[in-house]
Amino acid sequence: MNVKAFQIHKKASVYFKNIQDKYSVNLETETVVLADGTTQSFKSNLFADFLTKNIASEQLLNLENVKKSINISIQQFGELNFELSANPAIAILEKTKIATGSTSTLLAVKITENKLNLISIGDCNIFVIKDEKIESSFPFNNKNELDLNNSFVNTKSFNGFDSLQVYNSNIQLEQNYLLFVCSDAISRFLFDFPDEISSVINLSNHQDFLSFCELNWQNGRLEQDDISILIIADGEKKLHEFLPDSSFKFEETKYFSEIEFVPNPQVETKKTKLTPMEYNDLNNKIKNLENEVKFVSNKLKNIERLFIILFVTLLMALLLPYVLNTGKQFVNLKDEKNYSTKINKDTQSRVDSAKKKNAVKSNNGKKKKIKSTELEKNPKKNDE
Amino acid sequence: MQNLNTLTISSTNPCLMVFLVDQSYSMIDKFGNSNNSKALEVANAINDNFYEIGLRCIGDSGELKNRFEIAVLAYGSASDEVVSGWEGNLANKWVVSIKDIFNHPLLIENDKPIWIKPKAIGNTPMTKAFENARRLCIDWINWGNHKDCHPPIIINITDGDATDSGIGNRNLKNEVAKIKNLRTNYGPAIVLNIHISSVTGTKQNYPENVNTGDSLSQLLFDISSNLNENMVKLAQQAGYQVSVNSKGYVFNGNVNDLMHFLNVGTPR
Numbered sequence: 083m084n085v086k087a088f089q090i091h092k093k094a095s096v097y098f099k100n101i102q103d104k105y106s107v108n109l110e111t112e113t114v115v116l117a118d119g120t121t122q123s124f125k126s127n128l129f130a131d132f133l134t135k136n137i138a139s140e141q142l143l144n145l146e147n148v149k150k151s152i153n154i155s156i157q158q159f160g161e162l163n164f165e166l167s168a169n170p171a172i173a174i175l176e177k178t179k180i181a182t183g184s185t186s187t188l189l190a191v192k193i194t195e196n197k198l199n200l201i202s203i204g205d206c207n208i209f210v211i212k213d214e215k216i217e218s219s220f221p222f223n224n225k226n227e228l229d230l231n232n233s234f235v236n237t238k239s240f241n242g243f244d245s246l247q248v249y250n251s252n253i254q255l256e257q258n259y260l261l262f263v264c265s266d267a268i269s270r271f272l273f274d275f276p277d278e279i280s281s282v283i284n285l286s287n288h289q290d291f292l293s294f295c296e297l298n299w300q301n302g303r304l305e306q307d308d309i310s311i312l313i314i315a316d317g318e319k320k321l322h323e324f325l326p327d328s329s330f331k332f333e334e335t336k337y338f339s340e341i342e343f344v345p346n347p348q349v350e351t352k353k354t355k356l357t358p359m360e361y362n363d364l365n366n367k368i369k370n371l372e373n374e375v376k377f378v379s380n381k382l383k384n385i386e387r388l389f390i391i392l393f394v395t396l397l398m399a400l401l402l403p404y405v406l407n408t409g410k411q412f413v414n415l416k417d418e419k420n421y422s423t424k425i426n427k428d429t430q431s432r433v434d435s436a437k438k439k440n441a442v443k444s445n446n447g448k449k450k451k452i453k454s455t456e457l458e459k460n461p462k463k464n465d466e
Numbered sequence: 467m468q469n470l471n472t473l474t475i476s477s478t479n480p481c482l483m484v485f486l487v488d489q490s491y492s493m494i495d496k497f498g499n500s501n502n503s504k505a506l507e508v509a510n511a512i513n514d515n516f517y518e519i520g521l522r523c524i525g526d527s528g529e530l531k532n533r534f535e536i537a538v539l540a541y542g543s544a545s546d547e548v549v550s551g552w553e554g555n556l557a558n559k560w561v562v563s564i565k566d567i568f569n570h571p572l573l574i575e576n577d578k579p580i581w582i583k584p585k586a587i588g589n590t591p592m593t594k595a596f597e598n599a600r601r602l603c604i605d606w607i608n609w610g611n612h613k614d615c616h617p618p619i620i621i622n623i624t625d626g627d628a629t630d631s632g633i634g635n636r637n638l639k640n641e642v643a644k645i646k647n648l649r650t651n652y653g654p655a656i657v658l659n660i661h662i663s664s665v666t667g668t669k670q671n672y673p674e675n676v677n678t679g680d681s682l683s684q685l686l687f688d689i690s691s692n693l694n695e696n697m698v699k700l701a702q703q704a705g706y707q708v709s710v711n712s713k714g715y716v717f718n719g720n721v722n723d724l725m726h727f728l729n730v731g732t733p734r
Contacts, residue, residue, distance in 0.1 A: 094477060100526065125526055167528040171568045173577040175517070175524050232703055306474065338610035340477070340532060343561050345605040 083112045083193055085318035088291045089310045089322045093299070098325070102127040103265050103310040106134035107317040113138050114312055116206050118235060118265045123186075124179035129159045130186040143192035143199050145243065145250060156237045159184055162355055183238030189263060193314070198253040198261075203246055204234045207269040209262040210255070214280045216272065221249035225273040228266065255362040261314040267307035275303060282311060290322040402452040470652045470696045473616055477531045480614040482561065482606045483519075485512055485584070486595045487551050488624035488662075490542030493627070494586035495664045498718050504662045505584035508623050511660075512538070512582045515674065516567055532563040537602055538582065541595035545588045547632070548598045549605045553583065560602060592628035596620075596641040603648050617650045623660045626682030635685055641727055642689040653694060658714035659686040665718070672712035683717060690715040 091101035102119035104127065115134040119126025132155035156246045164180065166173040187204020200208060202221050205228050222228040233247040255261075262282065264272065272279065278298075285291050291311075326443035354397040475481045482499050493505035500507065516536070523533045537560050538551030555570040571579035603618045631638035648655040665680040676687040690713040693701065701708045 094531075098725075102526075122522060127526065169569065170574050171520075171571045172524065172528055172530065174574070174577055174579060175530075175568070176528055177518050178521060179524065302472070305472075306476070306478075327541070338478075338480075338612070340563075341610070342566075343535060343606060343609055345560050345602050 083109065083114075084315045084320050085109075085114060085311075086285070086313040086315075086322045088285060088288070088313070088326065090292055090295050090308070090326065091332075092307050092309075095308070095332075096334055097331045098328070100127070101308050102130060103308040104130040104134045105310060105312055106138035107312070107321050108138040109321060111138070111143075111192065112194065112319070113140070113143055113192045114263055114314060115188065116263050116265065116310060116312060117186045117188040118204065118206055118308070118310075119184045120187070123182070123184045123236070124176070125162070125164065126158075126184045126186055128162065129155060129184040130188075133186055133188050133235070134160045137188065137190050137274065143190055143201060145201065145248070148188075148190065148201050149242065152235055152240055156240060158235050169442065181238070183236045185234045185236045187234050187266075191261070191263060191314070193255070196255040196257065196259065196316075198255050200249065200251050200253060202249040205229075205231045205266040205269070207264055207266070208270075209264065209272060209279075210253070211260040211262060211279060211283070212256070214283060216276055216279065218253075219273075220251060220253065224270070225270050228269060228273070232289075255316075258316045259314075260316075263312040263314060265308060267305040267309040268309050268311055269458075271298065271304045282313070285311075285313075285324070288326060291324055292326070432442055467649075467653060468614075468651045470616070470694060471699070473652050475533050475616050477533060478532055479611070479615045480535050480563075482535050482537070482603065482612070482618040484537045484539060484599045484602060484618060484620045485515075485551070486592070486599060486620065486622040486624070487512065487538060487540045488542055488590060488622075489551075490588060490590035490625075490627070490629075491586050492590065492625050492627055493542070493584075493662075497664070497696045498666050499663055503584065503586065504625055504664070505586040509582045509584040511623065513578065513580050515562075516581055517578065519564055520568055525683055530565040530568055532565050534564045535561050535606070536564065536567060537561045539595050539598055539602070540585070541591050543585045543587050546591045546594065548591060548595045553581070553607055556581070561606065565644055587632040589629040590624070590625060590627055591630045592622070593630045593632070593638045593641050595622070596638065596645060600645045600648065602639065603645065605640070606650060607650055613650050615652070617652055617653050618648070618655045619658065620645060620655060621658045621660065622686075623662060624686070625662050625664065626680070626686050631685075638685070639689060646691060654691075656691045656697075656714060657689065657693065658716075659690045660716045661686050661718065663718050668718075670715070670717040671706060672708045673715060673717075674709065674711045674713070676715065676717065678717045682716070687713055687715045711731075 085107050087105060087107065089101060089103060091098050096102060103116065104119065105114070105116045106116050115137045117130035119130035123129075133152065136151035136154050137148055140151060156453070164176070166176050175288075187202075187206050189200070189202040189204070189208065191208060200220055200466070202208075205222075207222050207228060208220050209216050210220075227458075231247060231353050235246070260283070262272070262454065272282075273289035279461045281294060285294065295304060299306055316408045470521075473479060487508060489505065493508065494503050496502070497504040497507040514698045519534050519536070520530065522656070523531045525531055526578075539548050540551035541553075543549060550558055550560050552562060554572045556562055556566065565583065568579070571581055572583070573580050599620050603620070606612055606618060628635070628638055642657055645655050645657055661680070661683060663678070663680045663683075665678065670676065670678065672693060673687070676683045692710065693708060693712045693714055697709065697714075698708050698710055698712065701712075
């Protein structure tokens with residue numbers, strides 16, 4: 083039995099050490115075991131590793147030995163100590179994960195004199211290849227059958243095979259047989275694209291295998307998953323492992339999901355009605371506003387009054403000198419007027435006196451007649 | 467259109483889940499036969515669902531992978547408004563990655579993280595909630611590589627009594643129809659309704675027709691999307707009796723029903 087083992091981890095795992103597919107080959111007993119730890123369970127890669135090693139170490143491949151190996155693996159897994167996350171919310175998730183156990187599929191084959199003994203639980207598959215074509219495949223004949231299988235071994239719930247879909251079969255192989263033992267993603271690929279079998283047969287180093295996977299990941303024909311192919315051929319007992327270097331890793335991709343998506347502002351649509359509480363609130367606000375307006379209005383009125391007073395005061399201050407000056411002039415004028423009135427009075431009295439004299443003269447016939455008009459015209463002269 | 471069956475929800479191709487949460491006053495009523503209010507049942511259900519989603523996103527080394535981006539649109543908690551339902555450090559955010567959700571729980575209670583608290587306050591502007599969800603989904607689909615992602619899943623959790631659905635519920639139906647027309651390269655957005663009723667009726671999950679005794683059931687049933695082929699397949703694997711004629715409607719689903727319901731809507 084000649085075995086070529088090809089493995090690569092899914093890009094999301096970044097490092098090869100994170101691969102959850104595990105295999106074990108026992109050339110002495112001609113046993114090959116592949117286990118696919120499920121992504122959604124806790125540390126399934128460790129459980130898968132225990133499973134493959136324990137099953138491959140058995141001399142005989144039968145249900146009893148597989149059951150014993152599963153129980154040993156569960157015990158070994160249970161003895162591991164795991165450090166929980168410092169984040170309490172995540173630590174709760176981890177506790178739940180641990181409590182629900184670790185799960186894995188498994189497929190074990192043992193070849194004895196061209197007779198294949200197969201035990202499988204889950205969606206790994208084995209293809210019998212002839213002339214670069216699929217001659218037969220087990221347990222699944224097509225992708226639909228494979229997809230409908232939902233069986234796996236769980237560290238917490240395993241209680242024998244009664245509740246599991248266990249495939250156990252013996253298959254007669256031809257001379258120069260060629261077998262592909264595959265994990266689920268590459269199994270689907272081979273069902274979908276059987277023409278690619280020749281490509282797989284011709285794989286001879288890790289770089290070719292990596293290029294093959296990357297090409298088909300890129301074109302969407304191969305699922306983004308861990309990929310494991312164990313090519314078993316009739317021949318010399320030898321194992322060739324085509325695995326990545328220990329330093330190999332996929333570049334960490336900056337996913338859109340790591341960038342915060344911020345939607346456009348959620349524009350509120352217009353309100354159609356108010357609740358009583360909102361109505362009261364709005365009413366109170368309007369009343370408050372009204373009071374404030376009144377208050378401001380009163381203030382403005384007072385300020386207006388103050389301004390008027392100030393204006394008047396200023397005006398008075400400006401006009402006072404003029405008013406005072408004008409007052410003096412008025413007083414002078416008044417004096418003048420009084421004086422004039424006095425003169426007029428004096429003049430009048432003189433006129434009256436003259437009239438009296440004239441009256442006396444006329445009465446006497448000798449007195450000189452004086453014209454009152456002349457005296458009125460020139461009182462000063464008259465005065466002089 | 468790409469085949470949804472071939473798509474794995476991942477950090478590369480995350481899925482948007484929009485929870486529309488009815489926080490109207492009527493949610494203060496008792497839920498079915500339970501002593502709990504409908505509001506409390508809804509809050510518990512959502513918190514449990516976040517927790518379930520977290521379980522689907524945690525890696526071997528304890529790191530959370532951003533496979534889901536989640537929005538919580540609360541309606542009824544602020545009168546006729548639709549607001550972000552996130553609180554605490556996540557307040558005012560609309561869409562939050564599952565990693566951020568677990569980095570910022572509101573509190574840890576009985577060994578369970580809590581993000582959403584029960585509320586029952588105002589009206590039920592369900593139409594407006596769908597309208598906001600539509601805008602948010604449009605933005606999300608047109609951002610980054612989201613056209614190559616799983617279509618958004620909108621999950622409305624309500625007692626069904628909308629106050630802005632219009633005459634003959636026309637406004638609500640139109641708005642939901644618009645959301646269903648949104649699509650990524652993997653298909654149309656999916657609208658699911660979880661009907662939390664005061665009526666003590668038989669639970670119904672993904673029925674092909676509805677007869678619950680609650681007058682609002684028919685409306686929520688009608689506006690729910692049919693389960694797509696992928697969802698039917700996953701539901702059948704989980705043991706549900708569903709077909710392509712089944713609708714994304716759950717009547718009086720309890721917490722477990724809600725979790726199973728959402729798990730069905732979230733590919734494995």
